Amino acid sequence: METPTDFEVADDAPSARAAETEAMVRAAWLYFIGEMNQSEIADRLGLSRVKVNRLIAAARSEGVVDVRIVHPSIALIELENRMCHAYQLDSCRVVPAAGEGGESEIDKRFVAIAAAETLARGVAQKPDGVFALSWGTTMAAVAHAYRGARAPRARFVSVMGSLTRKAASNPYEVVHRIAERTGGEGYFIPAPYLADTMADREVLMAQRTVRTSLDLARSADLAMSGVTEATPNSFLVAQKLVTIEELEDCRANGAVGSFAGLFFDRDGRFVDCDVNRRRVGVSGETFRGLNTVGIAAGRSKIESVLAALRGGVFRHLVTDETVALGLLAEAG
Template identity: 40%
Template sequence: MLTLNLAHEPDAAIMVRAAWLYHIGGLTQEEVARRLGVHRTRIVRLLSEARERGLVSVTINHETIRDLDLEHAIARRYGLDFCLATPSMGFDATDGEPRLAAAQGMIARRAVGGAGANFLKGKLASGKPITVGVSWGRTLEQMTQHLSGVQNSRACFVSLMGSLTRNSASNPFEVVQALAARTGGEGHFLPVPFIADTVADRAVLMSQRTVAEALALAASAELYLISVGELRETSFLRTQSMLSAEELRSIQAEGAVADSLGRLFDRNGAVVDHELARRTLAMEFEHLRNRDVVLLAGGTHKVVSVHALLQTGFVRGLIIDGDAARLLQNV
């Protein structure tokens, strides 16, 4: 099971979550401790303190309970080991309102990036060796900017896909390098473009020794942090001119609504076989099966694509903004 590692968090941050898992979720104290990555004696103390402070009576008296109920419902629906939802800002779907969508997306990415950084910090805090596979995206970029206060020279970060554009802070090279710099770990990236001009060009690039070595390292990772793209005119691939308008229409015509690691998926999570996907350079998505994969997604505009990717069964953990999580219930 993919667990959280919250031992570095203060008691107040753990208490409500532990109380909910124990009193409402029905987990034993040992199971709560394992789920949160906290020693059992600390969980016992926090549960006792929660009762003494009146946090727990017949119900859990805390506004966070709404978020925990939502997280639990999403995790149960999609068979996840965990879901972390940031506090809702009260945004609804923003279709047809580009400026509002842009503002909401920026706020959501910052919130999810912060939550993702805290999750990763828990995984790195022990100082043990760990290899983390990283995809690309603006939310993952935000995660690197929020990550602080943790050093692990034995951590290794490796890109799961080719670089996007030389000037984009969201391409995997920059994300990996930022993670390595902030933690004192190592960074490895795929020294190739994300999309080759032709299928034959992709085959040549994938056969290079440096590419094969990077992909082998990626396949050995203990943890994967990925994102998902929405296949619309406002998507990152489209605004960065990685996709032409004609290619986007062609992909949409095949029923694709989401992309991740260069693979396309329809609303039900089925792979969409399109020529564009056969030109992308990335780790094979199938290698993520039964691995510790965490999806970071920020923005109400990504609800459909998040639903699609969760339908694949590859994702074990979800970190999402509260507004998107609320809308995800109704997809």
């Protein structure tokens, strides 16, 4: 059986272009729609495989073939890209919204899973790294969702005091659970989240065990915390870690949100308030210098996330579609 040869029409023949175009369209249809490989197309059209390859390439370059990605997640990828450009983020992960008015437990769970995946990737990239983590309901959900490879040399450290007057979520759970799942080491700050006085804070911050954890946190390869609003509905107030009176003092000094237990204003500046002065933990400015990830879910977080972005509190964001669209509307 003879090997098929390309049928070449003389360049000056009136039908040359029409014949070439028809062959291109046929080859493209068989390849993209008929799902045939180039060898099968060559046999079908009586052409060589080299000719078929050239025809398919021409179909792409001339716009005969319009390849579209139609999976629903492409819209989220576009949102992530727009967010990075609008707010100079190193990365952004956006999960779909449940469509329940912007406040959904499903959204919070999806965001926590995405944040856990972000942390797991960080651990995989730096299995002997240091990972500084806050605590609270958001971070507890991240710890619960965490699935990752073993990393016995990884170290996980809390960024704020781990003793509280009252908390529904165990402050020790985040570091302990993730360290347990990776086989790594967990470090805590053996002090209250808030000291009774500024003088007490200075004494606690000077303790060797506290200094050891703080120094480790300051050297972190990745830091992560939830972003909360400065309202009575926020985690810190709802769990009575901060009183209404303390919250009002923060708000009087311009606070609109908090990150790792520190309150900041609409420009992302950590405010001079009583809570911030008495908090035991890593300073707010430290987060700006680290590879820090912010996590937020729900429409109520838009104002506080926007403020944190303005102040460069974090370089990476994990959030939901509702928050991302709200932030892009603010960016114009």
